[in-house]
Amino acid sequence: MSSTPIPTITAFERSPDGGQGLARDTRVRWALEEVGQPYAVRLVSFAAMKQPAHRALHPFGQIPTYEDGDLVLFESGAIVLHLAERHAGLLPDDANARARAIAWMFAALSTVEPPILELVNARLLENDKPWNKERLPIVKDRVRDRLRELAARLGEADWLDGVFSAGDLLMVSVLLRLRRSGLLDEFPSLAAYVARGEARPAYQRAFAAQLAVARGTPPAGA
Amino acid sequence: MSSTPIPTITAFERSPDGGQGLARDTRVRWALEEVGQPYAVRLVSFAAMKQPAHRALHPFGQIPTYEDGDLVLFESGAIVLHLAERHAGLLPDDANARARAIAWMFAALSTVEPPILELVNARLLENDKPWNKERLPIVKDRVRDRLRELAARLGEADWLDGVFSAGDLLMVSVLLRLRRSGLLDEFPSLAAYVARGEARPAYQRAFAAQLAVARGTPPAGA
Numbered sequence: 001m002s003s004t005p006i007p008t009i010t011a012f013e014r015s016p017d018g019g020q021g022l023a024r025d026t027r028v029r030w031a032l033e034e035v036g037q038p039y040a041v042r043l044v045s046f047a048a049m050k051q052p053a054h055r056a057l058h059p060f061g062q063i064p065t066y067e068d069g070d071l072v073l074f075e076s077g078a079i080v081l082h083l084a085e086r087h088a089g090l091l092p093d094d095a096n097a098r099a100r101a102i103a104w105m106f107a108a109l110s111t112v113e114p115p116i117l118e119l120v121n122a123r124l125l126e127n128d129k130p131w132n133k134e135r136l137p138i139v140k141d142r143v144r145d146r147l148r149e150l151a152a153r154l155g156e157a158d159w160l161d162g163v164f165s166a167g168d169l170l171m172v173s174v175l176l177r178l179r180r181s182g183l184l185d186e187f188p189s190l191a192a193y194v195a196r197g198e199a200r201p202a203y204q205r206a207f208a209a210q211l212a213v214a215r216g217t218p219p220a221g222a
Numbered sequence: 223m224s225s226t227p228i229p230t231i232t233a234f235e236r237s238p239d240g241g242q243g244l245a246r247d248t249r250v251r252w253a254l255e256e257v258g259q260p261y262a263v264r265l266v267s268f269a270a271m272k273q274p275a276h277r278a279l280h281p282f283g284q285i286p287t288y289e290d291g292d293l294v295l296f297e298s299g300a301i302v303l304h305l306a307e308r309h310a311g312l313l314p315d316d317a318n319a320r321a322r323a324i325a326w327m328f329a330a331l332s333t334v335e336p337p338i339l340e341l342v343n344a345r346l347l348e349n350d351k352p353w354n355k356e357r358l359p360i361v362k363d364r365v366r367d368r369l370r371e372l373a374a375r376l377g378e379a380d381w382l383d384g385v386f387s388a389g390d391l392l393m394v395s396v397l398l399r400l401r402r403s404g405l406l407d408e409f410p411s412l413a414a415y416v417a418r419g420e421a422r423p424a425y426q427r428a429f430a431a432q433l434a435v436a437r438g439t440p441p442a443g444a
Contacts, residue, residue, distance in 0.1 A: 055371075055374070055375075059329075059371055059372065059374070059375035060329070060333055060368065060371045060372075061371065062333075070318060071318045071321060071322075072322075073321055073322065073325050074325055074329070075325045075328035075329050075332065075333065076328075077328040077332055078321070078324050078325035078327070078328040078329075079325075081324060081328075082321050082324070096292060096293045099293060099295055099300070099304050100293075100294075100295065102300050102303060102304070103295050103296055103297045103300035103301075105300070106297035106298075106299040106300040106303075106331065107281075107282070107296070107297050107300075109328065109331060109332040110297065110299055110331040110332055110335065111282055111284075111297065113332065113336070114335070114336045114339050114340075117336050117340075118336075118339075118340055118343070121340070121364075125360075126357075126360070129353070129356075129357070130353070131351070131352070131353030131356075131357060134351075134353075135348075135351070135353060138347075138348070142343075146282065149277075149281055149282045149283065150281065150282075152277070152281070153277075153281035
């Protein structure tokens with residue numbers, strides 16, 4: 001009801017995870033909350049996601065998308081970076097520290113998440129296959145390799161490179177997908193890192209907002 | 223031999239692909255060539271990549287890395303973006319077009335490349351497994367889904383969003399990994415898109431430079 005236009009994101013009408021916060025709109029909601037940017041949400045059904053109107057916004061027929069005036073974006077990483085570049089709170093001011101924070105964004109999405117997606121695919125798409133029981137340990141070991149390296153770099157620090165950044169936001173979001181697998185518990189420092197992310201008030205608000213959709217009680221105006 | 227310090231990247235001493243240009247240093251070399259930035263290369267053995275000295279630069283023990291004065295970066299996507307932000311030639315001037323080009327960078331690395339990595343892993347790491355013959359078609363179909371969507375968006379255009387950008391550079395680089403699979407040939411417009419990327423003089427120079435390493439004939443100073 002604001003007189004200033006606010007950006008609109010898309011999210012699942014019915015998230016496959018039932019409100020666990022694993023759908024990628026949560027990452028964008030979290031970034032919006034961190035920078036204090038109000039937003040609107042348009043819910044999209046699975047059927048509508050594959051239709052031309054939505055594909056015009058997202059070529060791969062997924063969520064989230066981001067619309068702000070003439071600008072239409074897809075890819076949660078790109079949306080988070082866009083917000084981080086335009087608002088304070090998600091990237092350091094120092095140019096080198098900023099570049100390193102962006103490197104962690106890419107590391108989350110293109111080094112740590114791919115083996116996790118393999119594990120998710122093995123569970124979701126190949127669960128009925130005769131090979132899955134023997135193959136799962138191999139896929140898990142690939143995830144463990146990454147987690148071991150990530151834990152070694154994190155060490156005893158709170159965040160990956162100094163203060164909390166968009167790199168941590170995406171890394172925590174990616175690691176959250178592992179909770180049900182138990183793999184995160186094998187690396188206590190990473191479990192604690194994820195818990196620090198979840199404890200942030202901005203994450204709490206983002207999580208509550210997506211959960212309200214799953215429960216059919218989204219707040220008015222969102 | 224320049225008196226001005228130039229950035230240094232790392233690359234495989236012996237690339238697993240024998241000089242086909244699929245190692246990720248090629249993406250960074252290509253970006254450096256597009257923007258006309260001279261660079262030095264330090265070759266790293268597989269053993270050295272896993273040692274603390276290299277892990278201090280790259281937490282996941284991989285290549286490429288990028289060193290420029292006090293700045294150390296890893297993740298090819300982050301390095302390409304860093305170069306694109308500091309030099310003309312890889313991102314449009316218009317703010318919205320720039321944000322969309324960055325979205326394509328993320329799309330290449332976090333939407334299109336993961337299923338391709340699954341296919342690469344199936345071939346490289348699971349080739350001796352009893353399930354691989356039956357599983358490969360499933361993995362290939364996941365790649366085809368993405369290619370179909372990408373081809374639909376590209377349409378008859380030369381590049382993904384207006385002029386050539388860092389988004390195209392990464393997308394072409396990701397698609398190149400599919401050449402041996404034959405999947406690219408199933409989508410002639412994407413095969414032509416990749417060929418347009420390869421035809422760029424900057425790509426040609428980058429490819430030649432990495433091939434020279436594989437052949438043991440790197441130019442002096444690189």
